[in-house]
Amino acid sequence: MFENLSERLERSFKILKGEGKITEINVAETLKDVRKALLEADVNYKVAKTFTDTVKQKALGQNVLTAVKPSQLMVKIVHDELTDLMGGEATELNLTNRPAVILMAGLNGAGKTTMSGKLALLLKNQQHRKPLLAACDTFRPAAMEQLRVLAEQVNVPIYMELGATDPVVVARNAIAEAKAKGYDTVIVDTAGRQSIDEELMLQIQQIKSACNPDETLLVVDAMTGQDAVNTAKIFNERLEIDGVILTKLDGDTRGGAALSIRTVVDKPIKFVGTGEKMEALDVFHPSRMADRILGMGDIVSLVERAQQQFDEKEAKRLEQRIKKNKFDYNDFLSQIQQVKKMGNIKDLASMIPGVGKQIKDLDIDDNAFKKVEAMISSMTPYEREHPDCINQSRRTRIAKGSGNSIDEVNRITKQFEQMRKMMKMMTGNKFGNLMRNMPRK
Numbered sequence: 001m002f003e004n005l006s007e008r009l010e011r012s013f014k015i016l017k018g019e020g021k022i023t024e025i026n027v028a029e030t031l032k033d034v035r036k037a038l039l040e041a042d043v044n045y046k047v048a049k050t051f052t053d054t055v056k057q058k059a060l061g062q063n064v065l066t067a068v069k070p071s072q073l074m075v076k077i078v079h080d081e082l083t084d085l086m087g088g089e090a091t092e093l094n095l096t097n098r099p100a101v102i103l104m105a106g107l108n109g110a111g112k113t114t115m116s117g118k119l120a121l122l123l124k125n126q127q128h129r130k131p132l133l134a135a136c137d138t139f140r141p142a143a144m145e146q147l148r149v150l151a152e153q154v155n156v157p158i159y160m161e162l163g164a165t166d167p168v169v170v171a172r173n174a175i176a177e178a179k180a181k182g183y184d185t186v187i188v189d190t191a192g193r194q195s196i197d198e199e200l201m202l203q204i205q206q207i208k209s210a211c212n213p214d215e216t217l218l219v220v221d222a223m224t225g226q227d228a229v230n231t232a233k234i235f236n237e238r239l240e241i242d243g244v245i246l247t248k249l250d251g252d253t254r255g256g257a258a259l260s261i262r263t264v265v266d267k268p269i270k271f272v273g274t275g276e277k278m279e280a281l282d283v284f285h286p287s288r289m290a291d292r293i294l295g296m297g298d299i300v301s302l303v304e305r306a307q308q309q310f311d312e313k314e315a316k317r318l319e320q321r322i323k324k325n326k327f328d329y330n331d332f333l334s335q336i337q338q339v340k341k342m343g344n345i346k347d348l349a350s351m352i353p354g355v356g357k358q359i360k361d362l363d364i365d366d367n368a369f370k371k372v373e374a375m376i377s378s379m380t381p382y383e384r385e386h387p388d389c390i391n392q393s394r395r396t397r398i399a400k401g402s403g404n405s406i407d408e409v410n411r412i413t414k415q416f417e418q419m420r421k422m423m424k425m426m427t428g429n430k431f432g433n434l435m436r437n438m439p440r441k
Contacts, residue, residue: 006293008037009078016071027059030074042225042256047085047263055081079290085259086286091243091268094214099132099178101186101211105204105235106219108192111247111273113143115219116189117150118273118281119245123185124156132183134174135160136167136207139191147189154278157183167191167203168210175211188213196231201238208239215242217270220257222246228257232265243270246284258289277340322423329376329384332416336369372412374402387416 012033016026031052038048058077093102102119106112120131133151135158137143144160151158159174171188178186190207193200208216218241220228228246235241244261249272261269269284318335321327376384378401383390390398390413399409 005037005041008040009034009294012037013071013074013078016074022059022070022073024060026070027056027074031056031059034078038256038259041259044226044229044256044260044264047260050263051081051085075294079294082259082290082293083287085263086284086289087262087268088286090283090285091270093270094242095129095185097214099175099184099186100215101175101188101213103188103190103204103208103211103213103216104219105190105216105239105241106192107196107221107231108140108194110192110219110221112192112219113137113146113189114150115245115247115271115273115281116147116187117154117156118278119217119271120151120156120185120187121154121278122271122281124154129185130183131156131185131187132174132178132181133158134171134186134188136170136174136188137191138164138167138170143189143191150278157181168206171207171211186211196234204239217241217243217245218267219245219247220261222249222257222272225256226260229260229264232261232267236265236267241265241267243268245269245271245273245281247273249274325420325424327420327423328387329379329416332419333373333376333384336372340369371402371404371408375399375404375409375412378402387413387420 012030015030015033016022034055035048035052038051039045043051055074055077058081059074094100095102104112104116104119116133120133123129123131133147133156135144135147137147144162148158148160159170159177161170161173164170167190174188175186177183188207188211190204191200216239218232218235218239220231222228224231232241232244244265244267246258246261246269249258258269258272261267272282272284274280274282318327318331321331375398378398379390383394383398395409395413396406398404399406402409404412
Protein backbone atom coordinates (compact mmCIF):
# COMPACT_ATOMS: atom_id res chain seq x y z
CA MET A 1 0.00 0.00 0.00
CA PHE A 2 1.51 3.34 -1.15
CA GLU A 3 5.01 1.78 -1.26
CA ASN A 4 6.17 3.70 -4.36
CA LEU A 5 4.75 6.99 -3.12
CA SER A 6 6.39 6.50 0.29
CA GLU A 7 9.78 5.87 -1.34
CA ARG A 8 9.50 8.91 -3.60
CA LEU A 9 8.48 11.22 -0.76
CA GLU A 10 11.36 9.96 1.37
CA ARG A 11 13.78 10.77 -1.45
CA SER A 12 12.21 14.21 -1.81
CA PHE A 13 12.80 15.07 1.85
CA LYS A 14 16.46 14.07 1.54
CA ILE A 15 16.98 17.19 -0.58
CA LEU A 16 16.64 19.21 2.63
CA LYS A 17 19.08 17.04 4.61
CA GLY A 18 22.15 18.99 5.60
CA GLU A 19 20.39 22.31 4.95
CA GLY A 20 20.63 24.73 7.87
CA LYS A 21 17.39 26.48 7.08
CA ILE A 22 14.39 26.46 4.76
CA THR A 23 14.75 28.75 1.75
CA GLU A 24 12.60 29.37 -1.29
CA ILE A 25 15.16 27.55 -3.44
CA ASN A 26 15.46 24.30 -1.47
CA VAL A 27 11.70 24.22 -0.77
CA ALA A 28 10.95 24.65 -4.49
CA GLU A 29 13.35 21.82 -5.34
CA THR A 30 11.84 19.52 -2.72
CA LEU A 31 8.25 20.24 -3.68
CA LYS A 32 8.97 19.79 -7.38
CA ASP A 33 9.95 16.23 -6.49
CA VAL A 34 6.93 15.83 -4.19
CA ARG A 35 4.58 16.90 -7.00
CA LYS A 36 6.16 14.36 -9.35
CA ALA A 37 5.70 11.67 -6.69
CA LEU A 38 2.01 12.55 -6.32
CA LEU A 39 1.40 12.55 -10.07
CA GLU A 40 3.12 9.18 -10.40
CA ALA A 41 0.77 7.92 -7.69
CA ASP A 42 -2.10 8.96 -10.01
CA VAL A 43 -3.21 11.88 -7.85
CA ASN A 44 -5.41 14.38 -9.68
CA TYR A 45 -3.18 17.09 -11.26
CA LYS A 46 -5.09 20.03 -9.75
CA VAL A 47 -5.07 18.35 -6.34
CA ALA A 48 -1.30 17.76 -6.54
CA LYS A 49 -0.64 21.38 -7.57
CA THR A 50 -2.86 22.88 -4.86
CA PHE A 51 -1.29 20.54 -2.29
CA THR A 52 2.32 21.53 -3.09
CA ASP A 53 1.41 25.23 -3.29
CA THR A 54 -0.13 25.04 0.19
CA VAL A 55 2.86 23.17 1.61
CA LYS A 56 5.24 25.74 0.09
CA GLN A 57 3.31 28.64 1.57
CA LYS A 58 3.31 27.05 5.03
CA ALA A 59 6.96 25.98 4.87
CA LEU A 60 8.22 29.43 3.90
CA GLY A 61 6.13 30.97 6.67
CA GLN A 62 7.74 28.82 9.35
CA ASN A 63 10.65 29.76 11.55
CA VAL A 64 12.74 26.61 11.96
CA LEU A 65 13.63 26.02 15.58
CA THR A 66 17.22 25.10 16.34
CA ALA A 67 16.17 21.67 17.57
CA VAL A 68 14.14 20.91 14.44
CA LYS A 69 15.83 20.15 11.13
CA PRO A 70 14.32 21.57 7.92
CA SER A 71 13.61 18.05 6.61
CA GLN A 72 11.76 17.18 9.83
CA LEU A 73 9.69 20.32 9.61
CA MET A 74 8.80 19.56 5.99
CA VAL A 75 7.69 16.03 6.93
CA LYS A 76 5.45 17.51 9.64
CA ILE A 77 3.87 20.02 7.22
CA VAL A 78 3.36 17.38 4.52
CA HIS A 79 1.83 15.01 7.07
CA ASP A 80 -0.66 17.64 8.24
CA GLU A 81 -1.60 18.56 4.68
CA LEU A 82 -2.00 14.91 3.63
CA THR A 83 -4.33 14.44 6.60
CA ASP A 84 -6.39 17.48 5.59
CA LEU A 85 -6.37 16.35 1.95
CA MET A 86 -7.97 13.04 2.92
CA GLY A 87 -10.61 14.61 5.15
CA GLY A 88 -8.93 15.41 8.47
CA GLU A 89 -10.85 13.00 10.68
CA ALA A 90 -12.66 9.67 10.38
CA THR A 91 -16.34 10.09 9.42
CA GLU A 92 -18.85 7.90 11.21
CA LEU A 93 -21.96 6.39 9.66
CA ASN A 94 -25.24 8.12 10.43
CA LEU A 95 -27.42 5.27 11.69
CA THR A 96 -29.99 7.01 13.89
CA ASN A 97 -33.18 5.57 12.36
CA ARG A 98 -34.61 2.16 13.28
CA PRO A 99 -34.01 0.38 11.06
CA ALA A 100 -31.19 2.41 9.56
CA VAL A 101 -30.83 1.79 5.83
CA ILE A 102 -27.49 1.66 4.03
CA LEU A 103 -27.65 1.72 0.22
CA MET A 104 -24.62 0.20 -1.52
CA ALA A 105 -23.83 1.42 -5.04
CA GLY A 106 -21.02 0.90 -7.54
CA LEU A 107 -19.83 -0.64 -10.77
CA ASN A 108 -19.34 -4.36 -11.38
CA GLY A 109 -15.99 -5.64 -10.19
CA ALA A 110 -15.51 -2.99 -7.49
CA GLY A 111 -16.45 -5.48 -4.77
CA LYS A 112 -19.84 -4.05 -3.80
CA THR A 113 -21.51 -7.33 -2.81
CA THR A 114 -18.45 -8.49 -0.85
CA MET A 115 -18.27 -5.11 0.91
CA SER A 116 -21.94 -5.46 1.89
CA GLY A 117 -21.05 -8.67 3.72
CA LYS A 118 -17.92 -7.16 5.28
CA LEU A 119 -19.81 -4.09 6.45
CA ALA A 120 -22.50 -6.29 8.02
CA LEU A 121 -19.78 -8.17 9.94
CA LEU A 122 -18.09 -4.94 11.07
CA LEU A 123 -21.38 -3.44 12.31
CA LYS A 124 -22.27 -6.67 14.11
CA ASN A 125 -18.89 -7.15 15.81
CA GLN A 126 -17.76 -3.59 16.49
CA GLN A 127 -21.05 -1.72 17.00
CA HIS A 128 -23.15 -4.67 18.25
CA ARG A 129 -25.86 -3.97 15.70
CA LYS A 130 -28.33 -6.47 14.22
CA PRO A 131 -27.93 -6.07 10.44
CA LEU A 132 -30.05 -7.62 7.69
CA LEU A 133 -28.57 -8.03 4.21
CA ALA A 134 -31.02 -7.27 1.38
CA ALA A 135 -30.32 -8.96 -1.98
CA CYS A 136 -31.61 -6.31 -4.40
CA ASP A 137 -29.37 -7.13 -7.37
CA THR A 138 -32.01 -8.71 -9.59
CA PHE A 139 -29.95 -8.05 -12.74
CA ARG A 140 -27.04 -10.48 -12.18
CA PRO A 141 -28.25 -14.09 -11.77
CA ALA A 142 -25.51 -15.17 -9.36
CA ALA A 143 -25.61 -12.01 -7.22
CA MET A 144 -28.26 -13.23 -4.78
CA GLU A 145 -26.47 -16.54 -4.28
CA GLN A 146 -23.15 -14.73 -3.74
CA LEU A 147 -24.71 -12.53 -1.05
CA ARG A 148 -26.38 -15.58 0.55
CA VAL A 149 -23.01 -17.34 0.84
CA LEU A 150 -21.42 -14.21 2.34
CA ALA A 151 -24.31 -13.82 4.80
CA GLU A 152 -23.73 -17.41 5.91
CA GLN A 153 -20.00 -16.75 6.37
CA VAL A 154 -20.55 -13.73 8.62
CA ASN A 155 -23.59 -15.27 10.34
CA VAL A 156 -25.94 -12.43 9.38
CA PRO A 157 -29.54 -12.92 8.14
CA ILE A 158 -30.44 -12.16 4.52
CA TYR A 159 -33.66 -11.15 2.80
CA MET A 160 -33.97 -12.35 -0.79
CA GLU A 161 -36.75 -13.09 -3.29
CA LEU A 162 -35.66 -15.68 -5.82
CA GLY A 163 -36.95 -14.86 -9.31
CA ALA A 164 -37.74 -11.24 -8.40
CA THR A 165 -37.32 -8.68 -11.17
CA ASP A 166 -38.13 -5.40 -9.40
CA PRO A 167 -35.37 -4.38 -6.95
CA VAL A 168 -37.50 -1.53 -5.58
CA VAL A 169 -40.14 -3.98 -4.34
CA VAL A 170 -37.46 -6.26 -2.85
CA ALA A 171 -35.86 -3.32 -1.01
CA ARG A 172 -39.21 -2.20 0.46
CA ASN A 173 -40.04 -5.74 1.54
CA ALA A 174 -36.59 -6.12 3.15
CA ILE A 175 -37.15 -2.97 5.24
CA ALA A 176 -40.60 -4.26 6.27
CA GLU A 177 -38.95 -7.57 7.26
CA ALA A 178 -36.39 -5.72 9.38
CA LYS A 179 -39.12 -3.77 11.20
CA ALA A 180 -41.13 -6.92 11.83
CA LYS A 181 -38.19 -8.95 13.17
CA GLY A 182 -36.29 -6.26 15.07
CA TYR A 183 -33.23 -5.82 12.85
CA ASP A 184 -31.79 -2.33 13.36
CA THR A 185 -29.82 -2.02 10.10
CA VAL A 186 -30.63 -2.96 6.51
CA ILE A 187 -27.75 -3.13 4.01
CA VAL A 188 -29.17 -2.95 0.49
CA ASP A 189 -26.96 -4.56 -2.16
CA THR A 190 -27.85 -3.16 -5.60
CA ALA A 191 -26.98 -4.11 -9.17
CA GLY A 192 -23.82 -2.84 -10.83
CA ARG A 193 -22.89 -2.51 -14.49
CA GLN A 194 -19.67 -2.77 -16.47
CA SER A 195 -19.83 0.99 -17.00
CA ILE A 196 -22.00 3.89 -15.90
CA ASP A 197 -25.21 3.94 -17.92
CA GLU A 198 -28.62 5.60 -17.71
CA GLU A 199 -30.46 2.39 -16.84
CA LEU A 200 -28.19 1.80 -13.86
CA MET A 201 -28.57 5.34 -12.58
CA LEU A 202 -32.36 5.39 -12.93
CA GLN A 203 -32.69 2.07 -11.12
CA ILE A 204 -30.53 3.15 -8.18
CA GLN A 205 -32.32 6.51 -7.99
CA GLN A 206 -35.66 4.65 -7.76
CA ILE A 207 -34.34 2.37 -5.00
CA LYS A 208 -32.98 5.36 -3.10
CA SER A 209 -36.29 7.20 -3.40
CA ALA A 210 -38.19 4.15 -2.14
CA CYS A 211 -35.78 3.34 0.74
CA ASN A 212 -34.87 6.87 1.87
CA PRO A 213 -31.50 5.52 3.09
CA ASP A 214 -29.59 6.99 6.03
CA GLU A 215 -26.33 6.32 4.17
CA THR A 216 -25.63 5.95 0.46
CA LEU A 217 -22.16 4.44 0.09
CA LEU A 218 -20.29 4.15 -3.18
CA VAL A 219 -17.88 1.24 -3.52
CA VAL A 220 -14.93 1.99 -5.84
CA ASP A 221 -11.82 0.03 -6.78
CA ALA A 222 -8.69 1.87 -5.55
CA MET A 223 -6.60 0.14 -8.23
CA THR A 224 -8.41 2.09 -10.98
CA GLY A 225 -6.85 5.37 -9.79
CA GLN A 226 -8.42 8.44 -11.36
CA ASP A 227 -11.16 6.31 -12.93
CA ALA A 228 -12.33 5.65 -9.38
CA VAL A 229 -12.43 9.41 -8.73
CA ASN A 230 -14.37 10.05 -11.95
CA THR A 231 -16.82 7.27 -11.08
CA ALA A 232 -17.37 8.81 -7.64
CA LYS A 233 -17.94 12.22 -9.21
CA ILE A 234 -20.63 10.95 -11.61
CA PHE A 235 -22.42 8.86 -8.97
CA ASN A 236 -22.42 11.80 -6.57
CA GLU A 237 -23.93 14.12 -9.17
CA ARG A 238 -26.83 11.70 -9.70
CA LEU A 239 -27.25 10.09 -6.28
CA GLU A 240 -25.79 12.56 -3.75
CA ILE A 241 -23.72 9.90 -2.01
CA ASP A 242 -22.76 10.17 1.67
CA GLY A 243 -19.39 8.50 1.47
CA VAL A 244 -17.02 6.12 -0.27
CA ILE A 245 -15.67 2.64 0.44
CA LEU A 246 -12.30 2.08 -1.26
CA THR A 247 -11.59 -1.57 -2.05
CA LYS A 248 -8.32 -3.34 -2.92
CA LEU A 249 -6.21 -0.78 -1.09
CA ASP A 250 -3.93 -3.67 -0.14
CA GLY A 251 -3.18 -4.44 -3.80
CA ASP A 252 -0.82 -2.91 -6.33
CA THR A 253 -2.36 0.52 -5.99
CA ARG A 254 -0.60 3.85 -6.36
CA GLY A 255 -2.97 5.55 -3.94
CA GLY A 256 -4.21 8.36 -6.19
CA ALA A 257 -7.88 7.65 -5.49
CA ALA A 258 -7.44 7.84 -1.72
CA LEU A 259 -5.63 11.17 -2.03
CA SER A 260 -7.97 12.76 -4.59
CA ILE A 261 -11.57 11.72 -3.83
CA ARG A 262 -12.22 14.03 -0.87
CA THR A 263 -11.07 17.12 -2.77
CA VAL A 264 -12.62 16.32 -6.18
CA VAL A 265 -15.94 14.87 -4.96
CA ASP A 266 -16.12 16.54 -1.52
CA LYS A 267 -17.30 13.29 0.06
CA PRO A 268 -15.44 11.37 2.78
CA ILE A 269 -13.84 7.97 2.46
CA LYS A 270 -15.55 6.06 5.28
CA PHE A 271 -14.05 2.57 4.94
CA VAL A 272 -11.17 0.85 3.16
CA GLY A 273 -10.92 -2.79 2.14
CA THR A 274 -7.51 -4.17 3.10
CA GLY A 275 -7.67 -7.83 2.08
CA GLU A 276 -9.78 -10.75 0.98
CA LYS A 277 -10.88 -11.94 4.42
CA MET A 278 -14.30 -10.88 5.67
CA GLU A 279 -12.70 -9.06 8.61
CA ALA A 280 -10.52 -6.98 6.24
CA LEU A 281 -12.56 -3.77 6.33
CA ASP A 282 -11.25 -0.79 8.31
CA VAL A 283 -12.64 2.61 9.23
CA PHE A 284 -10.67 5.19 7.23
CA HIS A 285 -8.54 7.44 9.43
CA PRO A 286 -6.81 10.18 7.37
CA SER A 287 -4.11 10.86 9.96
CA ARG A 288 -3.18 7.19 10.24
CA MET A 289 -3.07 6.84 6.47
CA ALA A 290 -0.75 9.87 6.31
CA ASP A 291 1.47 8.11 8.87
CA ARG A 292 1.68 5.05 6.64
CA ILE A 293 2.33 7.06 3.48
CA LEU A 294 5.26 8.78 5.22
CA GLY A 295 6.66 5.47 6.52
CA MET A 296 5.69 6.11 10.16
CA GLY A 297 3.66 2.93 10.54
CA ASP A 298 0.19 2.72 12.09
CA ILE A 299 0.49 1.13 15.49
CA VAL A 300 -2.96 2.38 16.61
CA SER A 301 -4.74 0.44 13.86
CA LEU A 302 -2.61 -2.62 14.61
CA VAL A 303 -3.67 -2.53 18.28
CA GLU A 304 -7.32 -2.01 17.28
CA ARG A 305 -7.22 -5.08 15.05
CA ALA A 306 -5.74 -7.10 17.90
CA GLN A 307 -8.45 -5.83 20.28
CA GLN A 308 -11.19 -6.88 17.84
CA GLN A 309 -9.92 -10.46 18.02
CA PHE A 310 -9.29 -10.30 21.78
CA ASP A 311 -11.54 -12.45 23.96
CA GLU A 312 -11.29 -11.64 27.68
CA LYS A 313 -12.50 -15.07 28.86
CA GLU A 314 -10.13 -16.83 26.48
CA ALA A 315 -7.24 -14.64 27.68
CA LYS A 316 -7.91 -15.50 31.34
CA ARG A 317 -8.20 -19.20 30.50
CA LEU A 318 -4.96 -19.03 28.53
CA GLU A 319 -3.14 -17.24 31.38
CA GLN A 320 -4.16 -19.96 33.83
CA ARG A 321 -3.01 -22.71 31.46
CA ILE A 322 0.37 -21.03 30.99
CA LYS A 323 0.79 -20.64 34.75
CA LYS A 324 0.21 -24.39 35.17
CA ASN A 325 2.49 -25.15 32.21
CA LYS A 326 -0.53 -26.62 30.38
CA PHE A 327 -0.21 -24.55 27.19
CA ASP A 328 -0.58 -27.11 24.39
CA TYR A 329 -0.93 -27.37 20.62
CA ASN A 330 -4.70 -26.75 20.78
CA ASP A 331 -4.00 -23.39 22.45
CA PHE A 332 -1.27 -22.69 19.92
CA LEU A 333 -3.64 -23.40 17.01
CA SER A 334 -6.27 -21.12 18.54
CA GLN A 335 -3.75 -18.25 18.77
CA ILE A 336 -2.67 -18.76 15.15
CA GLN A 337 -6.29 -18.55 13.99
CA GLN A 338 -6.80 -15.29 15.89
CA VAL A 339 -3.69 -13.74 14.31
CA LYS A 340 -4.86 -14.82 10.85
CA LYS A 341 -8.18 -13.05 11.37
CA MET A 342 -6.31 -9.76 11.86
CA GLY A 343 -5.43 -9.63 8.15
CA ASN A 344 -2.58 -9.89 5.66
CA ILE A 345 0.70 -10.64 7.48
CA LYS A 346 2.82 -8.18 5.45
CA ASP A 347 0.19 -5.48 5.91
CA LEU A 348 0.20 -6.07 9.68
CA ALA A 349 4.01 -5.94 9.82
CA SER A 350 4.06 -2.68 7.83
CA MET A 351 1.97 -1.03 10.57
CA ILE A 352 4.91 -1.29 12.95
CA PRO A 353 6.98 1.94 12.72
CA GLY A 354 10.21 1.39 10.78
CA VAL A 355 9.31 -2.12 9.63
CA GLY A 356 7.47 -1.28 6.40
CA LYS A 357 10.62 -0.10 4.62
CA GLN A 358 12.60 -3.12 5.80
CA ILE A 359 10.13 -5.69 4.42
CA LYS A 360 9.03 -3.95 1.22
CA ASP A 361 11.10 -6.28 -0.98
CA LEU A 362 10.36 -9.42 1.03
CA ASP A 363 7.83 -11.89 -0.28
CA ILE A 364 5.95 -12.74 2.91
CA ASP A 365 3.73 -15.74 2.29
CA ASP A 366 0.28 -15.10 3.76
CA ASN A 367 -0.02 -18.88 4.07
CA ALA A 368 3.02 -19.05 6.34
CA PHE A 369 0.97 -20.69 9.11
CA LYS A 370 -0.31 -23.51 6.90
CA LYS A 371 2.65 -25.80 7.63
CA VAL A 372 2.14 -25.42 11.36
CA GLU A 373 -1.63 -25.94 11.04
CA ALA A 374 -1.08 -29.06 8.91
CA MET A 375 1.39 -30.41 11.46
CA ILE A 376 -0.99 -29.87 14.39
CA SER A 377 -3.86 -31.41 12.38
CA SER A 378 -1.71 -34.53 11.87
CA MET A 379 -1.34 -35.02 15.64
CA THR A 380 -3.61 -37.25 17.67
CA PRO A 381 -5.83 -35.54 20.28
CA TYR A 382 -3.55 -36.95 22.98
CA GLU A 383 -0.42 -35.52 21.30
CA ARG A 384 -2.00 -32.07 21.03
CA GLU A 385 -2.83 -32.07 24.73
CA HIS A 386 0.52 -33.60 25.80
CA PRO A 387 3.32 -31.97 23.76
CA ASP A 388 6.00 -33.68 25.89
CA CYS A 389 4.97 -37.12 24.58
CA ILE A 390 5.98 -36.31 21.00
CA ASN A 391 9.12 -38.42 20.52
CA GLN A 392 11.08 -38.97 17.31
CA SER A 393 8.85 -41.77 15.97
CA ARG A 394 5.75 -39.63 16.51
CA ARG A 395 7.48 -36.70 14.76
CA THR A 396 8.21 -38.96 11.78
CA ARG A 397 4.54 -39.91 11.54
CA ILE A 398 3.43 -36.26 11.93
CA ALA A 399 5.86 -35.21 9.17
CA LYS A 400 4.45 -37.77 6.75
CA GLY A 401 0.86 -36.93 7.63
CA SER A 402 1.33 -33.17 7.23
CA GLY A 403 3.51 -33.17 4.12
CA ASN A 404 6.41 -31.60 6.00
CA SER A 405 9.97 -32.83 6.29
CA ILE A 406 11.17 -34.26 9.59
CA ASP A 407 13.55 -31.26 9.88
CA GLU A 408 10.60 -28.86 9.62
CA VAL A 409 8.65 -30.74 12.28
CA ASN A 410 11.72 -30.75 14.56
CA ARG A 411 12.17 -27.01 14.02
CA ILE A 412 8.53 -26.19 14.74
CA THR A 413 8.36 -28.37 17.87
CA LYS A 414 11.58 -26.80 19.14
CA GLN A 415 10.19 -23.30 18.58
CA PHE A 416 6.98 -24.31 20.36
CA GLU A 417 8.95 -25.51 23.41
CA GLN A 418 10.99 -22.29 23.49
CA MET A 419 7.79 -20.25 23.31
CA ARG A 420 6.24 -22.26 26.16
CA LYS A 421 9.25 -21.61 28.38
CA MET A 422 9.25 -17.89 27.58
CA MET A 423 5.51 -17.56 28.28
CA LYS A 424 5.90 -19.44 31.57
CA MET A 425 8.65 -17.01 32.62
CA MET A 426 6.50 -14.01 31.75
CA THR A 427 3.37 -15.25 33.51
CA GLY A 428 2.57 -13.46 36.74
CA ASN A 429 4.34 -10.24 35.74
CA LYS A 430 4.48 -8.76 32.24
CA PHE A 431 2.24 -11.29 30.48
CA GLY A 432 -0.33 -11.32 33.28
CA ASN A 433 -0.46 -7.53 33.40
CA LEU A 434 -0.76 -7.34 29.61
CA MET A 435 -3.72 -9.72 29.63
CA ARG A 436 -5.49 -7.89 32.46
CA ASN A 437 -4.94 -4.43 30.96
CA MET A 438 -6.09 -5.27 27.43
CA PRO A 439 -9.23 -3.21 26.62
CA ARG A 440 -12.46 -5.13 26.41
CA LYS A 441 -14.23 -5.64 23.10
